Amino acid sequence: MREDVQVLFKNRRPGETLFLDGYRAAGGYQALKKALTRMTPEEVVEEVKAAGLRGRGGSGFPTGQKWSFIPRGKPGIKYLVCNGDEMEPGTYKDRQLLLADPHQLIEGLLIAAYALQTEVAYIFLRYAYEDCARRVERALAEARQAGFLGDNILGSGFSCEVRLHRSAGRYILGEETALLNGLEGRRPNPRAKPPFPVNEGLFGRPTVINNVETLANVPHIIGGGAAWYRGLALTEDGAGTKIVGLSGHLEKTRCVELPLGVPLGEIIEHHGGGVWRGRRFKACLPGGASTAFLTREHLSVPMDFDALTAARSRLGTACITVFDDRTCMLAATLNLTRFFARESCGWCTPCRDGLAMVVWLLEKIEGGTANQDDIHMLQDQARNISGQTMTGAMSGPMRKDYVFKVGARAFCPLADGAMAPVEALLRLFRDEVEEHVKKGRCPF
Amino acid sequence: MSQILPQDQIDAWQEKLADHQHPMELAVDVLRAIQHHHGWVPDEGVELAARLLGTTPLKVEELATFYDKIYRRPVGRRVIRLCDSICCWSRGGEDIAAYLQKKLGITLGETSSDGAFTLLPSCCLGACGEAPAMMIGLKLHGNLTVERIDQILAAEGGEARP
Numbered sequence: 001m002r003e004d005v006q007v008l009f010k011n012r013r014p015g016e017t018l019f020l021d022g023y024r025a026a027g028g029y030q031a032l033k034k035a036l037t038r039m040t041p042e043e044v045v046e047e048v049k050a051a052g053l054r055g056r057g058g059s060g061f062p063t064g065q066k067w068s069f070i071p072r073g074k075p076g077i078k079y080l081v082c083n084g085d086e087m088e089p090g091t092y093k094d095r096q097l098l099l100a101d102p103h104q105l106i107e108g109l110l111i112a113a114y115a116l117q118t119e120v121a122y123i124f125l126r127y128a129y130e131d132c133a134r135r136v137e138r139a140l141a142e143a144r145q146a147g148f149l150g151d152n153i154l155g156s157g158f159s160c161e162v163r164l165h166r167s168a169g170r171y172i173l174g175e176e177t178a179l180l181n182g183l184e185g186r187r188p189n190p191r192a193k194p195p196f197p198v199n200e201g202l203f204g205r206p207t208v209i210n211n212v213e214t215l216a217n218v219p220h221i222i223g224g225g226a227a228w229y230r231g232l233a234l235t236e237d238g239a240g241t242k243i244v245g246l247s248g249h250l251e252k253t254r255c256v257e258l259p260l261g262v263p264l265g266e267i268i269e270h271h272g273g274g275v276w277r278g279r280r281f282k283a284c285l286p287g288g289a290s291t292a293f294l295t296r297e298h299l300s301v302p303m304d305f306d307a308l309t310a311a312r313s314r315l316g317t318a319c320i321t322v323f324d325d326r327t328c329m330l331a332a333t334l335n336l337t338r339f340f341a342r343e344s345c346g347w348c349t350p351c352r353d354g355l356a357m358v359v360w361l362l363e364k365i366e367g368g369t370a371n372q373d374d375i376h377m378l379q380d381q382a383r384n385i386s387g388q389t390m391t392g393a394m395s396g397p398m399r400k401d402y403v404f405k406v407g408a409r410a411f412c413p414l415a416d417g418a419m420a421p422v423e424a425l426l427r428l429f430r431d432e433v434e435e436h437v438k439k440g441r442c443p444f
Numbered sequence: 445m446s447q448i449l450p451q452d453q454i455d456a457w458q459e460k461l462a463d464h465q466h467p468m469e470l471a472v473d474v475l476r477a478i479q480h481h482h483g484w485v486p487d488e489g490v491e492l493a494a495r496l497l498g499t500t501p502l503k504v505e506e507l508a509t510f511y512d513k514i515y516r517r518p519v520g521r522r523v524i525r526l527c528d529s530i531c532c533w534s535r536g537g538e539d540i541a542a543y544l545q546k547k548l549g550i551t552l553g554e555t556s557s558d559g560a561f562t563l564l565p566s567c568c569l570g571a572c573g574e575a576p577a578m579m580i581g582l583k584l585h586g587n588l589t590v591e592r593i594d595q596i597l598a599a600e601g602g603e604a605r606p
């Protein structure tokens with residue numbers, strides 16, 4: 001069943017939260033002590049790099065590399081921000097981590113703060129995670145009391161303040177520059193990059209932003225070492241474990257910790273208890289609402305970054321939503337697109353107006369009043385919003401450069417992500433879409 | 445201003461914000477405090493927040509209208525936020541929505557005639573493993589069924605805000 005290796009969930013007990021005494025009894029804060037007393041900040045960065053940890057918030061950027069971009073020796077304040085604004089439909093893993101073991105995040109945050117030499121860190125939590133916020137508040141107070149946070153931590157000369165920020169909802173806050181605007185009390189539209197946050201982030205200062213699960217991995221990497229951590233994954237280029245959130249048409253919808261690289265089908269069968277009500281598997285979103293659907297032919301794909309990219313989807317947050325054989329994939333896509341359209345921050349036209357247009361087209365097809373032209377228009381819109389027309393049209397050595405500058409039409413990844421299921425619908429379930437048009441109604 | 449926020453809270457905010465290097469960092473907290481006390485954020489609340497934060501009402505309005513958990517219009521004593529995102533949808537969220545609307549005698553976005561509940565559709569609540577789910581105030585209720593809804597509403601109906 002491969003649930004024998006529990007790292008992030010090793011302290012998880014049903015319905016319970018582990019606070020300071022329990023956390024310390026389980027070996028908690030030893031890694032912080034090790035980092036502060038026996039390692040230089042650069043050594044911590046190197047260890048995280050060697051461990052191969054990649055961001056667990058959805059984009060999968062190598063964490064150590066991100067940390068190494070922060071300018072060193074520059075006078076003035078630097079910031080570390082923990083992104084706890086997880087709001088991708090299907091994704092609920094950070095809540096499970098924070099409910100079970102809030103000190104794990106705080107320890108990871110402090111080690112990261114030491115590695116980056118930042119003296120102020122923020123934990124940014126979404127509105128719906130109030131239950132987590134209360135636990136984090138208590139854990140912060142305990143950690144301060146015990147000398148793990150604040151001035152001169154464990155007598156090491158390193159000081160760090162941690163502040164908790166509660167947000168008031170909106171998916172776009174998960175985008176890191178929008179989150180920074182949110183923290184600064186500005187309207188949280190995303191910012192143009194460059195400058196990147198590592199150079200000019202919060203209040204114009206160098207800032208690193210990491211997801212909750214990413215930071216929760218850090219104490220284990222420092223405690224257990226990079227080689228051990230790398231070895232946890234089943235695939236060669238993978239590293240570590242991953243919290244997988246299961247949802248949709250499964251018997252068991254729950255969060256499990258698994259090594260990276262367990263095949264999709266095995267997760268669905270063994271850990272999700274199989275498709276509910278004895279039905280058959282039709283499709284799934286492998287990592288949240290902004291990842292392309294996978295079908296039966298993908299059940300042997302290992303759940304890891306590169307393998308899922310090769311399958312034309314993404315690992316995303318590795319939270320899998322399953323659809324049974326009675327699901328209308330068009331209706332499912334319509335639901336997903338409505339979410340993105342509603343959550344568009346409204347800053348740029350391709351997203352604000354384009355997503356509304358896609359919703360309208362999908363509604364028309366689902367309602368049985370569409371014709372072939374509408375399908376073409378849908379295809380066009382999807383390509384246009386995600387920039388595929390442009391990248392497809394370019395070739396030769398210029399291509400990469402050009403793509404980087406103008407490849408995506410929308411200003412931030414929200415619109416691009418919104419088109420992932422739409423593109424997959426047209427690629428994998430074209431016949432279903434056509435059937436709607438031919439029959440003039442939903443065939444399900 | 446006393447109904448918007450009690451004087452002692454205004455004083456406490458003033459003190460806290462005067463001390464703060466970046467007062468705007470607390471803008472959302474100030475709006476949340478006003479809403480917690482008053483139920484929603486009226487124009488006077490926007491103005492009060494602007495004064496406290498040392499900014500313009502327009503800057504506060506930009507935030508108040510962006511975040512969907514800040515209400516710029518009156519709401520019922522309890523706000524029900526029903527998730528309509530993909531996992532809840534896949535597990536019968538639409539039936540739950542229909543039942544709630546029938547039971548409360550209102551459609552999504554409305555407040556029941558006794559002022560007890562406002563029913564709002566919501567994006568994913570991070571309870572996808574317990575779908576379908578809703579939040580009442582700051583409390584989450586998952587694995588919703590018709591029976592569970594009856595129980596929850598009976599228990600919540602009389603209470604004041606969070």
Ligand code: SF4
Nearest residue numbers: 345346347348351412
């Ligand atoms: S793509 Fe959408 S969410 Fe992103 S900046 Fe444009 S309007 Fe805002």
Ligand code: FES
Nearest residue numbers: 527532568569571
């Ligand atoms: S989809 Fe409803 S709580 Fe996540």
